[in-house]
Amino acid sequence: MANISFTVKFWKQNGPKDAGHFDSHELKNIPDDTSFLEALDILNEELIAEGKEPFVFDHDCREGICGMCSLYINGTPHGKTERGATTCQLYVRKFKDGDVVTVEPWRSAGFPVIKDCMVDRTAFDKIIQAGGYTTVRTGAPQDANAILIPKPDADEAMDCASCIGCGACVAACKNGSAMLFVSSKVSQLALLPQGRVEAAKRAKAMVAKMDELGFGNCTNTRACEAVCPKCETIANIARLNREFIKAKLAD
Amino acid sequence: MWLCNSSIGRKVIMSVTGAALILFLTFHGCMNVVALFSESAYNQICKLLGSNWYAIVATMGLAALMALHVVYAFILTFQNRKARGNNKYAVTSKPAIVEWASQNMLVLGIIVALGLVLHLHDFWANMMWAEIIGAEGLQCPPTDGFGWIKFTFSNPVFVVLYLIWIAAIWMHLTHGFWSAMQTLGWSGHIWFNRWKCIGYVWSSVVMAMFAIVAIAFTFCPDCLGKCDGNVLPFIF
Numbered sequence: 001m002a003n004i005s006f007t008v009k010f011w012k013q014n015g016p017k018d019a020g021h022f023d024s025h026e027l028k029n030i031p032d033d034t035s036f037l038e039a040l041d042i043l044n045e046e047l048i049a050e051g052k053e054p055f056v057f058d059h060d061c062r063e064g065i066c067g068m069c070s071l072y073i074n075g076t077p078h079g080k081t082e083r084g085a086t087t088c089q090l091y092v093r094k095f096k097d098g099d100v101v102t103v104e105p106w107r108s109a110g111f112p113v114i115k116d117c118m119v120d121r122t123a124f125d126k127i128i129q130a131g132g133y134t135t136v137r138t139g140a141p142q143d144a145n146a147i148l149i150p151k152p153d154a155d156e157a158m159d160c161a162s163c164i165g166c167g168a169c170v171a172a173c174k175n176g177s178a179m180l181f182v183s184s185k186v187s188q189l190a191l192l193p194q195g196r197v198e199a200a201k202r203a204k205a206m207v208a209k210m211d212e213l214g215f216g217n218c219t220n221t222r223a224c225e226a227v228c229p230k231c232e233t234i235a236n237i238a239r240l241n242r243e244f245i246k247a248k249l250a251d
Numbered sequence: 252m253w254l255c256n257s258s259i260g261r262k263v264i265m266s267v268t269g270a271a272l273i274l275f276l277t278f279h280g281c282m283n284v285v286a287l288f289s290e291s292a293y294n295q296i297c298k299l300l301g302s303n304w305y306a307i308v309a310t311m312g313l314a315a316l317m318a319l320h321v322v323y324a325f326i327l328t329f330q331n332r333k334a335r336g337n338n339k340y341a342v343t344s345k346p347a348i349v350e351w352a353s354q355n356m357l358v359l360g361i362i363v364a365l366g367l368v369l370h371l372h373d374f375w376a377n378m379m380w381a382e383i384i385g386a387e388g389l390q391c392p393p394t395d396g397f398g399w400i401k402f403t404f405s406n407p408v409f410v411v412l413y414l415i416w417i418a419a420i421w422m423h424l425t426h427g428f429w430s431a432m433q434t435l436g437w438s439g440h441i442w443f444n445r446w447k448c449i450g451y452v453w454s455s456v457v458m459a460m461f462a463i464v465a466i467a468f469t470f471c472p473d474c475l476g477k478c479d480g481n482v483l484p485f486i487f
Contacts, residue, residue, distance in 0.1 A: 110334065172346075179258075214333070215258075216258075216330060217262055218434075220429075220434070221353040222349055226346030245263065
């Protein structure tokens with residue numbers, strides 16, 4: 001374990017209309033097993049001590065499962081963590097003494113800035129509301145094995161369902177496309193018999209909502225899957241394309 | 252209409268028109284290599300196509316495909332720029348799996364279109380168009396495709412321009428091929444790698460056919476086309 005000192009160059013922006021600018025602050029003697037978000041907490045304590053306004057960023061569970069943290073660190077959404085990790089799982093040991101760490105918000109028209117690096121991701125909630133569910137009557141649960149599902153399908157559906165909706169795919173995409181998120185959410189249900197019933201309706205409704213909210217057109221650059229903290233792949237996007245085209249041709 | 256007003260629909264148009272253009276390039280490339288072996292066989296093909304009604308209809312169809320592909324490329328790019336927003340990242344880092352071509356399809360497309368203008372000026376204007384308007388006093392007769400290739404590549408500047416053009420098309424196709432299949436939904440964990448491999452092999456072979464003809468006619472025009480051939484035995 002060692003302590004390092006590095007400069008954080010962080011984005012400040014007062015709401016979606018403000019032009020925004022970078023501020024920077026040097027953090028000294030930070031133990032390298034500190035998580036990056038803890039380092040930002042230290043940054044804020046120091047800013048407050050200096051009488052300055054603290055830096056605003058999103059975070060919640062800090063264990064990589066909620067999808068709330070959303071920082072674009074040194075050119076990569078969630079920073080250069082190991083594959084399959086979010087910003088909260090990024091540690092100071094990933095940086096070198098004297099580094100300048102640039103922290104930016106997700107930049108996309110679909111995610112307007114609320115303050116500094118906190119962006120409004122309700123667009124994703126709206127897409128889910130448009131069809132990311134199965135319409136079932138609640139009540140006494142049926143037997144777990146009433147509908148048999150092949151193991152590979154169940155595994156694939158589970159992999160798709162592991163998407164935490166953080167928006168890193170949109171942040172990485174040069175087109176601001178939300179296709180990896182939408183395709184994962186369509187896939188997790190399309191792969192299971194319970195979800196097949198409304199598969200066509202769901203694909204159409206979620207894509208229509210995604211387009212309406214101003215996300216871009218997917219051009220298969222694969223930047224999304226390269227940065228996805230949950231390792232979602234563009235095989236999901238192919239599946240969504242298939243579901244959507246099939247649904248439209250059937251109309 | 253879902254092909255125009257949904258993001259996937261617009262991409263379907265790009266995919267289908269792109270795939271059709273790849274097929275056209277494949278036929279065009281196959282016809283070109285005939286010139287390496289036989290002057291008479293190549294000119295037979297030129298005569299068969301020439302300004303016959305079916306060739307004119309096919310050319311108009313091809314122009315329509317190309318126009319759709321270009322118009323949609325600009326529509327998609329315009330929408331994507333808008334979706335990206337006005338604020339650019341200060342620091343960016345391209346992940347290793349992201350190919351340069353995939354992020355620069357419009358730039359490559361513009362180079363391809365500029366090359367196409369040159370190509371139409373060099374060949375189509377002197378062949379099909381010259382035949383349609385009955386132009387006279389040209390370097391070679393309109394159906395003497397072999398003569399036109401020889402004449403064009405007698406100037407070494409053209410081989411350089413054509414090779415740059417061919418390289419741009421190759422890069423455009425290496426992404427375009429698998430991307431088209433992905434957009435049409437014909438992909439997945441296994442087929443993604445297969446299409447990528449097929450796409451690389453296909454575009455490399457097709458573009459190599461074009462490149463070989465350009466290079467051979469620049470360096471050794473007099474040793475080509477010597478075999479007496481008849482590629483269309485049932486027609487002529």
